[in-house]
Amino acid sequence: MSNTAQQNAMANAVRSLSMDAVEKANSGHPGLPMGCADIATVLFTKVMKFDPADAKWPDRDRFVLSAGHGSMLLYSALYLLGYADMTIEEIKNFRQLGSRTAGHPEHGFAQGIETTTGPLGQGIANGVGMALAEAKLEAEFGPDLVDHHTWVLCGDGCLMEGISQEAIALAGHLRLNKLTLIWDNNGITIDGAVSNADSTDQIARFAAVGWNTIAIDGHDQVAIEEALRKARNSDRPTLIAARTTIGFGAPKKAGTEKVHGSPLGAEELAAAKQALGIDYPAFEIPADLLSAWRAAGQRSANVRGDWQSRLAVADKALASEFERRTAGDLNAAYAQAVDAFKHKLAEDKPKLASRKSSQNALEVINGALPETIGGSADLTGSNFTDTSQTKPFTAEDRNGRYIRYGIREHAMAAVMNGIALHGGLIPYGGTFLTFTDYARPAIRLSALMEQRVIYVMTHDSIGLGEDGPTHQPVEHIASLRAIPHLLVLRPADATETLECWQIAIETADRPSILALSRQNLPAVRTEYVKENLSARGAYTIAGKEDADAVIFATGSEVAIAIDGMKQLAEQGISARVVSVPSLELFNLQPEDYRARVIGKPKARVAVEAGIGLSWDKLLGDRGRFVGMHSFGASGPIDKLYEHFGITAKAVVEAVTAQL
Numbered sequence: 001m002s003n004t005a006q007q008n009a010m011a012n013a014v015r016s017l018s019m020d021a022v023e024k025a026n027s028g029h030p031g032l033p034m035g036c037a038d039i040a041t042v043l044f045t046k047v048m049k050f051d052p053a054d055a056k057w058p059d060r061d062r063f064v065l066s067a068g069h070g071s072m073l074l075y076s077a078l079y080l081l082g083y084a085d086m087t088i089e090e091i092k093n094f095r096q097l098g099s100r101t102a103g104h105p106e107h108g109f110a111q112g113i114e115t116t117t118g119p120l121g122q123g124i125a126n127g128v129g130m131a132l133a134e135a136k137l138e139a140e141f142g143p144d145l146v147d148h149h150t151w152v153l154c155g156d157g158c159l160m161e162g163i164s165q166e167a168i169a170l171a172g173h174l175r176l177n178k179l180t181l182i183w184d185n186n187g188i189t190i191d192g193a194v195s196n197a198d199s200t201d202q203i204a205r206f207a208a209v210g211w212n213t214i215a216i217d218g219h220d221q222v223a224i225e226e227a228l229r230k231a232r233n234s235d236r237p238t239l240i241a242a243r244t245t246i247g248f249g250a251p252k253k254a255g256t257e258k259v260h261g262s263p264l265g266a267e268e269l270a271a272a273k274q275a276l277g278i279d280y281p282a283f284e285i286p287a288d289l290l291s292a293w294r295a296a297g298q299r300s301a302n303v304r305g306d307w308q309s310r311l312a313v314a315d316k317a318l319a320s321e322f323e324r325r326t327a328g329d330l331n332a333a334y335a336q337a338v339d340a341f342k343h344k345l346a347e348d349k350p351k352l353a354s355r356k357s358s359q360n361a362l363e364v365i366n367g368a369l370p371e372t373i374g375g376s377a378d379l380t381g382s383n384f385t386d387t388s389q390t391k392p393f394t395a396e397d398r399n400g401r402y403i404r405y406g407i408r409e410h411a412m413a414a415v416m417n418g419i420a421l422h423g424g425l426i427p428y429g430g431t432f433l434t435f436t437d438y439a440r441p442a443i444r445l446s447a448l449m450e451q452r453v454i455y456v457m458t459h460d461s462i463g464l465g466e467d468g469p470t471h472q473p474v475e476h477i478a479s480l481r482a483i484p485h486l487l488v489l490r491p492a493d494a495t496e497t498l499e500c501w502q503i504a505i506e507t508a509d510r511p512s513i514l515a516l517s518r519q520n521l522p523a524v525r526t527e528y529v530k531e532n533l534s535a536r537g538a539y540t541i542a543g544k545e546d547a548d549a550v551i552f553a554t555g556s557e558v559a560i561a562i563d564g565m566k567q568l569a570e571q572g573i574s575a576r577v578v579s580v581p582s583l584e585l586f587n588l589q590p591e592d593y594r595a596r597v598i599g600k601p602k603a604r605v606a607v608e609a610g611i612g613l614s615w616d617k618l619l620g621d622r623g624r625f626v627g628m629h630s631f632g633a634s635g636p637i638d639k640l641y642e643h644f645g646i647t648a649k650a651v652v653e654a655v656t657a658q659l
């Protein structure tokens, strides 16, 4: 077989498996895998650096299938390359419950799936985060240990999504030259021709944000290889616009939306196989083809061996730090530093906005942990996300550890996902809590992928004052609590803020949102306690165990609840205040602890300057909620709390109404 014929046959193996798997599942997207099979064949068998024998090798190239609906492209390649957990059985079980081959690629389901994709455009931003992490770690550990490339394959849909603009503009600005975006330029989406809805000159668009651009025929494997190699040596991120035919090979459906997201059907499938020269049965890749793919899978084994040798002879301290960082473990200095700081807070009892307490905690954490990489979506001076250690990461200086994300909340969150997925770094980033709405799709994916991404969300209530209802979160905390696996942390004072930071840093498999106040908060925790009480989710902060009333409160409202408790005492009514920095963590506590904290009071009240949705369970039928029932308003903070009835007096009334 000629070289060209062999390469075509290898690409057809991807097409064959993809067509068959979609057909068997009677569900899925054959168009993209068939259209991008040539690209995948060249990328995986000739250009990319990876080793199925050690899928997590830290210096592997990363591949992101941003157009996640084309998942069979990735699954076929992983099987053909010899990833142990991507068996032919998994391919046959495409889209079945419990299989590794989910409808869209899910991180953690199989080796070689670097990120969960499906919501279009996210993968582009994840790739930016991975390339950013690579550049930062290369600067820190040197190219002997860190020198790899990030490849992202996207479709027209990814490029239409707004997040793509945020992400590519950031990548161009930061000159992330080890990032290549291959655009499956097939001119088709679900509703038909791209031209029905879009007429962007994508080449001009990418050039405008500082990218190198290359346009090729995406079925010409020689041109593909040349473009990929050029991209790898570029001084800027590169767009490869690869003109392809969706469903390549399907005689009637190729080039149309009919092949985007439905099985070909028996007749068209047989005709496609005939047209492509695929003469072997479904799921049975001939031995010579499979061994050619498997050999390609082994290509970088020596490169990995050389890398391991370099790690073995590297400076001992550098190598062990590299290993700690890639494992995601914390160092001993961190635990000592935060405990010392906790002692200091108990002594000082500072009255500070929790956003300021957060910055103080971060100063200590960043001092101990070089792996934190901070940033803000242009609100650094409000979020207080910078510390003395955080000089900016820029196109010129890769040693910095602060990302100026610009006004790009959505990309910030998805880039942080990419950084976390890459490994070796712990990303945190800030904006106003109300703008979590602008980042929510990526926050949801942080949670779905179980990544340690830390969202520093300040200005967490009407307490922000004069900026008014556009900026005042009301439903946000409740709606974020609705995202499974996300930790929502709302600390009441400086000590709780430190504890919440500890939770966020020490929880390697969950993202955290820190909801922080703009306004000053008095110290409500005045004694040093070694245990991280916030990690219990909720605990009694004031009052006696057998009190008649229990007042649950979070963040800035804990002090109001304590005032209410004191006023109740003057009336001879005993009350207890429970601080609830995290409802999620409280729900995870053993039943006896929960029962003890909740108690059997005659009156139950919850106080939170947001909507009451989260509190129904703790309040039961009779309990009362003191909080927001509408949007906020523009005005000074004390007037707003009064106006919306979030006061100690309101707490007292809510209690007495139940007695």
Ligand SMILES: Cc1ncc(C[n+]2csc(CCOP(=O)(O)OP(=O)(O)O)c2C)c(N)n1
Pocket (backbone or CB within 6 Å): 031, 032, 067, 069, 070, 118, 119, 120, 154, 155, 156, 157, 158, 161, 184, 186, 187, 188, 189, 190, 246, 260
């Ligand atoms: C955020 C988001 N919106 C909508 C969808 C549903 N969707 C999946 S694929 C697709 C069309 C994508 O077109 P294109 O990227 O050109 O893919 P191709 O048709 O070439 O496979 C749409 C709208 C999605 N997955 N994510």
